[in-house]
Amino acid sequence: MKKKLIGVLMGTAVAAVALTGCGNKKSETEAPATEKTTEAAVATEATEKTTTAEEGVLVVGFDAEYPPYGYMDDNGDYTGFDLELAEAVCALEGWELVKTPIDWDSKDMELNSGAIDCIWNGFTRDGREDDYTFSVSYVDNSQVIVVAEDAGIDDLAGLEGKTVGVQAASAALTLLEEDQKELADTFAELQQFADYNSAFVELQAGSIDAIAMDIGVAQYQIKSRDGFQILDESLNAEQYAVGFKKGNEELAQIVNADLQVLLENGTFDELAEKYELTDMVCLAEAFDDAEAETEAVTE
């Protein structure tokens, strides 16, 4: 009798799991199905363009705590320079853009497992070339140090014996652990944190003396907070690009071609202006370089 009872309970549990499983699967298969029909119409006109993002959907992974590149706007929608750029690319391709906020620490797992198609979020290319397939670079970035205005720190040498904060899994951290290791060794401590909000409060409270971070984000942060400054001396110069799963050249090529279109029709510069990044964008130069390279090869 007890066995029977267990059987019944197990049955209901399995049924319940199966039900939810099915429920999810259904919505999963249904959504692409409807997209496919609309996409099919587009595809007949646009011929082979939809080969890479099979279902006409581009899933962009981004850190939603990374203004101005990707963040939640006043209306609670995800926006930012990078996301609008991705949207423009999707508009060109007739794809649907799915903005998926991710935990930055898990970005590799998200990308490799196929949960997202690309990382498009102020993603530093330098030093990561072996791990991802990148688009052309579109923003000239540098890693900088932010300190309190009254801290009396004016240059990198002034950081000796100080506690410096850096975001976990960030490009700044890699930089301080590798190329700028000598500098990092002069610090009293290199403190890792999860998000810039807590880092700035720590800086304000005096538990850390400086933060190493991307210049674009640093500018956004000090604009909305008082009493901080960026050191003139930067840690490095590097570039942002869209990161795809290693080997996904096909999607990278399509995005590159679209970025060129967006550059030529002015959309790219408009967006750069909107997010006050005009001084930093480098897409035109990147394409010039690429052109020069191919010319050199043909010569």
Next chain:
Amino acid sequence: MSLSVMLSQLGSGMLKSMGIFFLTLIFSLPLGLLVSFGRMSKNAVLRTIVKIYISIMRGTPLMLQLLVVYFGPYFLFGMNIGGSYRFTAIIIGFSVNYAAYFAEIYRSGIESMPVGQYEAAKMLGYSKGKTFFKIILPQVIKRILPSITNEVITLVKDTSLSFALAYAEMFTIAKQIAAKETSFVPFIVAAIFYYIFNLVVALVMERIEKKLSYYQ
């Protein structure tokens, strides 16, 4: 961002947190009973397996378990996980974890019942199933309710752990708004939301307890 937008954003996040909360309870409460039967089984193999399961679930962080459930299919079988698996993974992770805790609570209740009751039921001709559902379980529920309330309240707060999978529940959204606004206000609002939710949960559980205390 105006306060009303912030509230509505956090409110929508709250709904998602509540989704995790209720679905987890719906799956883990029955599953926990099942697990507790396994834990008390006369079959040594089953009992050992369940013991190991409980030990792992209680011995490792829930956040880690969520990551394993979500990314496991890819790392173990190279499966391509689609975007909508995120929520399913969260529910599976939470349910399987909480079932382990609930199982031990059920066991404490069931094992506290005097053998005399089983003997008396047998004398009266009750079958084993009937004995359990008509006599034992109603008393067990009464006894374990305070412990269950503990777990349920913890669950409300634990839903915030799904930020590890970037699921847009309240805590994740609070973090995102905080980043955008460069302020800590969203966290304070989120804390109030959690507290109110837990207050309601505690009140409901207290009411149920009172309703069940029909012998006092």
